[in-house]
Amino acid sequence: MLIEDWMAKNVLTVDENTSLMRATRIMKENNIRRLPVVSHGKLIGIVTDRDVKDASPSKTATLDIHELYYLLSEMKVKDVMTASPLTLKGKDSLELAAVIMLEDKISGLPVVDESGRLTGLLSETDLLRAFVRSTGIKDGSRRYVFDLPDAAGSVTRVMESLRQYDARVISILTSFEDAPEGQKRVSIRITMDDAARAEELHQDLLAKFTVVDFGIDDIKNRPRKKQS
Template identity: 30%
Template sequence: MFVKLWMTSNVLTVNSSQPIAEVEQIMRENRIRRVPVVDDGHLVGIISREDIFRALPSIFDPSISPENLDQAGRIEAGSIMTRSPVTVEPSTPLEQAALLMRTHKFGALLVMQDTELVGIITETNIFDAFLEVLGAKKQGARIEIKIDHKPASFYSMLQVFKKCEMTVLGITVFPDFSEEHQLITLKVQGENIEKLIDSLWDSGLQINRLHTDEHESTK
C-alpha cells in the first residue's frame, strides 16, 4: 500500500504571518491537531497544537493579564512553526511512512508531489490502514496458523483456502514467531468454515487460534 491511498487530501493551510490565536481557532473549529504553513504556494513549515500551547500562557495563571494573553495570541505562526518538515511522496510505501513517524516520533507527515503540497498522512490514517489490512471491520473468522519457514508451506496453505472456497479478507505474516515457525493470521469469509478447519489439520497445518463472530475456540 502507498501513502496516496490513505492520506488526507485538500489540506487546510495557514501562512507564516497569521497570529497563532487565529491558527489555534482554525485547528479547533476543524478538529485537527496540526496544520502546514504555506507562503506564496511554497511549504515553509508545520505548526501543531502543542507548539501553540507552549507559546501561549495559561488562562488559569492569575499572574497573566488579559493584555499579555492578547499580545501572546498575536505571535506569528512563522516564529513557532517547525521549519523544513520531513515529507514523503504519494508513492512512498505506507510502512516506510509509518517507520519514519515511529522513529522520529512524528504525529503526521506532509505529502509532497515535487514542490506541491498534496496531502497529509497521520497516525489515524496509519491505524485505519492497519485495521483494513486485518479485515477488522468485516464479519468473518480469524484464523492463526503456524507453518514452517519453507515457501512451499505458505502456498500449500493458500491452496487449502482455495479448495474450501473461502474469501480472504485480510492476511498478515509474523515471520519471527519462533525459530521453527512463522505465524500467519487470516480473516476469511465463507460457508465451509468447518470443512476448512478439518482440511487445514489434514494438511498438517497447526491452528494456533480460531475466532469467529459467534464463538472463540482453540484447537
C-alpha cells in the same frame, strides 16, 4: 498501499505570518492537530497543537486574559513552527510512512509533489483506517493465526487447503518477531458462505497446521468509549 489513496487532500494551511491566535482558532474549530505552513504553494513548515501549547504562557503565569490574548495575537506561526518538516510523496508506501512516524515519534506527515508543493497530509488516523480496511475485519471475516515453518511454500500449503474448500482470502499478514525460532506467524482472514464447509475447513486446518488462534471478531459488541 500508497499514501495518495489514504491521505487527506483538502488540507487547511496557514502562512508563516499568521498569528498564533488565528492558527489556534483554526485547529480548534476544525478539530485538527496540525497545520502545514506554506509560502507560494510550497511547504515551508508545520505547526501543531503541541507547538502552540509549548509557546503559550504556563498556567502559573501572572498574565491576565487581555495580556495573554495580546501575546498570542503578536506571536506568529513562524516563531513556533517546525521548519522543513519530514515529508513524503503520494506514491510512497503507507508502510514507509508508518516506519517514519513510529521511529521519529510524529503523528502526521505532509505530502508534497516533486516541486515541494503540498498535496496532502497523512495522519496516524489515516494509517489506522488503512490498516483496518486492508485486514477485512469489518467484513465478518474468520481469522486464523498459524505458526508456520520459515521456509518457502509453507503459506502456499495453507492456501491450497483454503482453495479446496472455496474459502475467499481477504488478507494475509506475516510477522517474525512474535513467532517461535525458525517459524513465522501468519494471520489469514477468510470468508465462507457455506457454514458446513467452513466447519470442514476448520477441522482440516487444525489437523494439518499449528493453529495459534482462530475466531470472528465481535465488532458490534466491541468496547466503546463512553460519550461525555
